[in-house]
Amino acid sequence: MxxxxxxxxxxxxxxxxxxxxxxxxxxxxxxxxxxxxxxxxxxxxxxxxxxxxxxxxxxxxxxxxxxxxxxxxxxxxxxxxxxxxxxxxxxxxxxxxxxxxxxxxxxxxxxxxxxxxxxxxxxxxxxxxxxxxxxxxxxxxxxxxxxxxxxxxxxxxxxxxxxxxxxxIHNPVDVAGIRAAASAPCPHPWFTDSSGPVLVSVGRLTREKDYPTLLRALARLRETIPARLLIVGEGAERAALEALIGYLGLSAAADLVGFDRNPWRWLARGDVFVLSSTSEGYPNVLREARALAVPVVATEYDASARDLVPDAAAVVRCGDTLALAAALAARLRGGRPKGSVPRPQEDPxxxxxxxxxxxxxxxxxxxxxxxxxxxxxxx
The missing domain is CATH 3.40.50.2000 (Glycogen Phosphorylase B;)
Structure with missing residues (x-):
């Protein structure tokens, strides 16, 4: 020992x-x-x-x-x-x-x-x-x-x-723990209504997460698909993001839900998980989304993004609003269905x-x- x-x-x-x-x-x-x-x-x-x-x-x-x-x-x-x-x-x-x-x-x-x-x-x-x-x-x-x-x-x-x-060394992922946590109730009304698909993003409200690009992509996406966005996390950029949500007319379509010790209950219920970061070390949440069989769209924060998101069409340039909106639309229209079985080689x-x-x-x-x-x- x-x-x-x-x-x-x-x-x-x-x-x-x-x-x-x-x-x-x-x-x-x-x-x-x-x-x-x-x-x-x-x-x-x-x-x-x-x-x-x-x-x-x-x-x-x-x-x-x-x-x-x-x-x-x-x-x-x-x-x-x-x-x-x-x-x-x-x-x-x-x-x-x-x-x-x-x-x-x-x-x-x-x-x-x-x-x-x-x-x-x-x-x-x-x-x-x-x-x-x-x-x-x-x-x-x-x-x-x-x-x-x-x-x-x-x-x-x-x-x-x-x-x-x-x-x-890649980060560890507690698949069993994540799946157990994901089964907890999540009371947000968007998960039970039929007004449109729900995008979920998880992370601190910081500049590196580039939520402004995600919000602008949501506004573009909503021209054709009535999607909504839930951002699970807290941070110094809250006031600026709330102002941008109002400016873009997204007050009824984007919700900063704050910190939750159990982000997986939100992640598991999303139609697509979105990562919009300009910089990351190793975003475990991408592997967690895959463990929960949730479709992913991500920015290419560095070359490892394409290792973590095997579908090349689901990885877009950082800060590219139009590309992010297009990738989200493609995922919502015909991506891997939520609830599909994770890749068998990913032994928990x-x-x-x-x-x-x-x-x-x-x-x-x-x-x-x-x-x-x-x-x-x-x-």
Whole structure:
């Protein structure tokens, strides 16, 4: 049994946070002692931490003194945890936590194996300061996990990591859990009326999700099909999106339903799932939609989009309103019917535990990075 610490900033809802919770559960089920170490444990995912995982709250709640002081407290408290608990291996995710993990290990005086998980597209880092930190700190980790082959290639091209220090591991997907959650009631009236098909999108209300393009595509689509749109998520762009909905005359056709701890009950009932992002790390929701046999239309946020959405006609250029509207119309008129059986080769247990075991190989086996590549074809 190994002692493994998973580090992230908080328990706010998001793809990276949900993946880390799945990995924590998987590591514990494989017999390891697992700590989930977070700067702030007061997020909406607090109650979803598995009972088999010890939650360590570093108590970094506020930002007196600004972002630099906040980061310093996170690094200092994480270093104290490492010195006190001495885990065998550490896995961190999201860029800020990755920076903190590298610095905390250096300060702690102990040397657990450190693996960084890059959660977002490398191109999404536009700050010169953060790019410099990434070039300085990432090579000091023992390994870096990229979520897709294109992401790995970008990191190597940017000089962030050496070729033999990066592996590709896809995110785990809990198919059984998703299907069970999807069966929960969903009271929105659009799912029970006959006024037109319902599109569903799931994600934070942020610029990267490019919901303005999706809303404009909906307005175009409604010239021929009376579709409606439900967006499940919350974020800083709510006011701007509400204003755009009003401007486009979509008040009766687009609903920002807010955060829901169970987005799968919405996803499962949609006629089409739509991803309109301009930047993604590895959008698990695309695989979740396929696990629920919901047709998908997505933007080509990077080359991995075409791996996750096999139908080439369902993948369109980012920011292209007309192409997105046309793809949605085609899906609604004749796409793979909702409720069809998912591809038989997508074994539910493999989708969850093969990534878990791949992470364990990188975390525990120091030979794994150079001797074994967990490729996109395998996961």
């Amino acid at each position: 190994n002692h493994i610490a998973l580090v992230m900033p908080d328990l706010e809802t998001g793809g990276a946070e949900r993946v880390m919770l799945l990995l924590a559960r998987g590591f514990a089920e494989r017999g390891h002692r697992v700590d989930l170490v977070v700067g702030n444990a007061e997020g909406p995912l607090h109650d979803t931490v598995p009972a088999s995982v010890r939650l360590i709250d570093l108590g970094v709640r506020t930002k007196p003194g600004g972002a630099a002081a906040f980061a310093a407290r996170f690094v200092g408290r994480l270093a104290g945890y490492l010195r006190r608990e001495r885990p065998d291996a550490v896995l961190s995710t999201v860029q800020g936590a990755n920076f903190a993990a590298v610095m905390a290990r250096a300060l702690s005086g102990v040397h657990p194996r450190l693996v960084l998980r890059e959660a977002a597209s490398p191109a999404a880092t536009t700050s010169p300061f953060r790019r410099s930190l990434r070039r300085l700190l990432y090579p000091r980790a023992d390994a870096l996990v990229a979520l897709t082959a294109p992401m790995r290639e970008q990191l190597i091209a940017l000089g962030v990591v050496p070729v033999d220090g990066t592996v590709v 247990d493999a989708l969850l535990f093969r990534p878990v075991d791949a992470y364990l190989a990188v975390l525990i086996d120091g030979e794994a990075v150079t001797s074994r590549q967990w490729s996109t074809a395998e996961l």
